[in-house]
Amino acid sequence: MPNTAFQPAPIDPGPGDGSDIHFCSTCAFGAVCLPGGYTKSALAELHCLVEHTGPLRAGAHVFRTNDRFESIYAVRAGIVKTRTIDALGREQVLGFHLPGEFIGLSAIHPSRYPCDAIALDTVYLCRFSFPALAVLATRMPLVQQELFRLISEDIGKATQLSGDLSAHERLAAFLVRLSERFAARGFSATRFRLGMPRSDIANHLRLAPETVSRVLRRFQDDGLLRIDEREVELLQRERLHALAATLSPGAPATGFHSA
């Protein structure tokens, strides 16, 4: 098995991709850029409003709470976490964003970012000016459709978290979803790297870090997975999926490709 599974991204965000029209093969806008029936000039328009940013070092902010909303970002490489700080100063981890996924969509309405977006490791991004994108969307129905799809998808993701009662269910669901998201971008569905500390996972799932530790150990003792440091190998994805009973819209347990 090739060890590409342990790399954060398959693309090399080198200096050459700024003008390369194929840079977004893993990007969520690929559906528009690549197979879409648009002419070169139309694609050029879309690419015009894309700005490549990065590298951002671990801990750097992509945007901050209450920053004026101007752009949405696609992650090209690395992992980004979104979080808020509540009135009592407690951190609330809202989610993690893998390569190919978008951040900032929830800021359209209040026109200010409702959360912080922070790089968890070295991160490269595509920055899309949203006003420009909206104007383009009025002329290119496929872009509009893609935008609607992206935003709507985000609602679904946010909703998923609400299910899952016990710590086992929550953690199983988290791992299975992560696996599906890696697979959707061409990574291995069975071996991947958790890009975040246990404390962030725990916070996101509303658990204590100790509980995450204990449940992961339990999963390993039961032969469901193998975990070393942050490297994970899912050994029995079906049983994990069965534990995460609240997963309806996800892929079925059968028929996944194991890289």
Place this chain on the structure above:
Amino acid sequence: MPNTAFQPAPIDPGPGDGSDIHFCSTCAFGAVCLPGGYTKSALAELHCLVEHTGPLRAGAHVFRTNDRFESIYAVRAGIVKTRTIDALGREQVLGFHLPGEFIGLSAIHPSRYPCDAIALDTVYLCRFSFPALAVLATRMPLVQQELFRLISEDIGKATQLSGDLSAHERLAAFLVRLSERFAARGFSATRFRLGMPRSDIANHLRLAPETVSRVLRRFQDDGLLRIDEREVELLQRERLHALAATLSPGAPATGFHSA
């Protein structure tokens, strides 16, 4: 104090509003229809794709999980609950939708409804064909902008639930948000009717019905509110707001209008 606070909706969904251009004064699309600079003919186009439906009796489905997505709905009167049934047959209440709010937005992406929408009492709706709406949006930027806003708003709402750790915090947050949503549609922010049984509230907040009962009683004993049956009066909204520490995007504790 007038008892309008205890009515489900201020509008009378009688036979006259089908052709009345002002029927959507409480509707979320009001921003487009009413103050928008559109001509009568443009508004007529928008109203063309609206279909009034109802009344639906308590327990009736607006749509069902896996129904083909074709429309989004605005609630005109009554309360609608959305829910899913997980793999083990357990119900998961995703949310409640008050008059003026939209349902079905999260179905854009998979093009099937990801949940059931069920009337909790007598419900009247506006039905918008989404494909027609999308076409219209390419010609009317304000409509597009409004659609983006609506969908994005939904993400925010879904995200809010993720915070709130303790039962007290969750219930306080639920009540304060409900209050804000009523106020946003012109109802009283301090006196309103819970349109749903305790069991649905409990399920939605991931609590046992007994816990909801106990916490509400505790709130009442502490003088935070008065609750009789499903009629609620918030006596100390600021203290409730303080308990619900995770409310950042909501209105501040000061300056609310008490109907």
Place this chain on the structure above:
DNA sequence: CGGCGGCTTGAAGGACGTCAAGATTAGTGG
């Protein structure tokens, strides 16, 4: 080497769920 952050492991306490019974109300039919 020594400090430091992240992770693990153990023991004790608390918050919430579960189980069970009773209270209040609404709905229904006699």
Place this chain on the structure above:
DNA sequence: CCACTAATCTTGACGTCCTTCAAGCCGCCG
């Protein structure tokens, strides 16, 4: 009008899962 049933809500006692507190382990980097 009243009795009967069913549904919803409340209240209490008990058990359990998870958190909290505390200590120890490991890899990393100065």
